[in-house]
Amino acid sequence: MNHLSLIIKREYINKVRNKSFIIMTFLSPVLMVGIFSLVAYLSQLNNDSIRTISVLDESGLFVDQFQNKEHVKYNILTNVELSEAKKISEEAEYYGLLYIPKVESLDELSKSVTFYSEDSASLQVMESVEDAIEGKANALKLKDAGIDAERIKELRIRINAKQETFQGKETSKIGSILKLGFGGAAGYLLFMFIIIYGNMIMRSVIEEKTSRIIEVIISSVKPIKLLLGKIIGTSLAGITQFLAWVILLGIFSFVLTSIFNVDPTTVQSPQQEMLNQSVEGGTQEIVRNLIIEINNLPIANLVIMFLFFFIGGYLLYASLYASIGAAVDSETDTQQFMLPILMPLILSIYVGFFTVIENPHGTVSQVFSYIPFTSPVVMLMRIPFGVPIWQQILSLVILFATFIGTVWFAAKIYRVGILMYGKKASYKEIFKWLKY
Structure with a gap:
């Protein structure tokens, strides 16, 4: 076994004294932190940018649905044709133009709304725009049918089933x-x-x-x-x-x-941001379930x-x-x-x-x-x-x-x-x- 210990010592010393080993030991963390920091910095710059979206609502039903936010501004256009609205948005270098035509029924609306932009619009922007129109459209549809949308919200029940093992341990979906x-x-x-x-x-x-x-x-x-x-x-x-x-x-x-x-942990994809928004109201419940699962x-x-x-x-x-x-x-x-x-x-x-x-x-x-x-x-x-x-x-x-x-x-x-x-x-x- 003496030979074995000598070989182990020789291999270990040869490796840790190797120049490339020493350089990579110090250089790898620097590169990793540098890459994450660069991504975080660029993500921060991207998040700080303000997107302006012009809205041409010929139906007049959804104008009040588009309120300015921290990183999204809406420019409501009135009394203009679609071609002119496109020209205004392009010359002003807006992020895009949301066009809502005047339709005879709300059923036609789902196939008529168009979003014009220089390139493909981001998933997050399209999700927020569609949600704004969809919420109001559904409320109007229910109203036309003689149904109170607010009353339906009040009557709606959301089931969040508790989970336990047969031995009585409390668990959750996040587990x-x-x-x-x-x-x-x-x-x-x-x-x-x-x-x-x-x-x-x-x-x-x-x-x-x-x-x-x-x-x-x-x-x-x-x-x-x-x-x-x-x-x-x-x-x-x-x-x-x-x-x-x-x-x-x-x-x-x-x-x-x-x-x-610069905080590398601030890197967030649009999907993560949307997820954070969706669970914003239930943060305390999520933290509680997380603690339970860690204890389990x-x-x-x-x-x-x-x-x-x-x-x-x-x-x-x-x-x-x-x-x-x-x-x-x-x-x-x-x-x-x-x-x-x-x-x-x-x-x-x-x-x-x-x-x-x-x-x-x-x-x-x-x-x-x-x-x-x-x-x-x-x-x-x-x-x-x-x-x-x-x-x-x-x-x-x-x-x-x-x-x-x-x-x-x-x-x-x-x-x-x-x-x-x-x-x-x-x-x-x-x-x-x-x-x-």
């Missing part, structure tokens, strides 16, 4: 979103960690192989110890870099918000299992990346071997988002949460929905047992492939190496 959010974030983090640092291990093996340093090392160290040492050493370097990113991101974000008064989450179970599945999943894939590095002479030769490794990862993400959220305890979800190449992602997405401890432990046992078996197979490939030069390895050839 599924919260659980999916945690599972999705955990799965995506593992996915990115495997891609970034798995490639780092593979490149490290290729570099040592092409420089012939490996020939000296392999004479005094068993292949399996060398393989494990590279995996663990590079993994520790990756964890160090990841922790440095978290700390630096926090520092840079604080400096940016306090000194330059098995936080300790989530954290512990996240660490185990994260470590197990990464080590499993890292051993495969190392074996690929040993089988080839350059990075360009790795492409034929990458797809079988990436496919289970991509599949696990799709299964997680399209199956677990719909039926976390269904057959498909359960099967993929036991398959070691997909379980780190799928099981992490299932746990927030309540998975028995024995199932989690069984999945972990299968995962780490597969890792041990994979390391054994990878070491056999590593032992032969690390000394093979000048010949592209094929799947048939690698299968032969396993028999040596």
